[in-house]
Amino acid sequence: MPREQRSGKRFSLETAVKITYRHNQEPEQVETVSANISNGGAFLRTLQPLPLASKLQVEFLLDMENLKKLRFILSINSLKEFCQRPRVWVITTGVVIRQEADGIAMVFNNNYTVTPIQPGESSFFNQKR
Structure with missing residues (x-):
């Protein structure tokens, strides 16, 4: 039986996801859904x-x-600030570490930050580059 390598608890989470990545110098964008997430990464x-x-x-x-x-990722102050809103976009960065037939596994950067932004606010995904 393979040994579990995750350092944090994983939980199922099916939610809208926007992915931006660079390939051949041009940013590519994909809209999809997540399958699960932990404090170390996600399967999309x-x-x-x-x-x-x-x-x-x-x-x-x-x-x-x-x-x-995601309280293990966000500060208490961030949670208090955003608890007044029904939904928010949370933005982070990472790297693809595994490909499967139905998706990819990503690991969040070691020095990652998760920054909640309101829907409709300017974000990297929506900016022209």
Whole structure:
């Protein structure tokens, strides 16, 4: 039986995800859904192959219940600030570490930050480059 290598608890989370990654110098964008997440990474469902070691910027659309589950990532002050909103986009960065037929596994950067932004606010995903 393979040994579990995750350092944090993983939980199921099916929510809207926007992925931005660079391939051939041009940013590529994919909209999809997540399957699960932990404090170290996530599995994202996509039939579009993303190259291993691709650097990703990922935006998750979260409601307050799921945002609270990420308390190990977000500070108490961030939670208090965003608890007044029904849903927020949470943006983070990471790297593709595994490809499967139905999606990719990503690991969050060691020095990652998760920054909640309101839907409709300017984000990296929506900016022209």
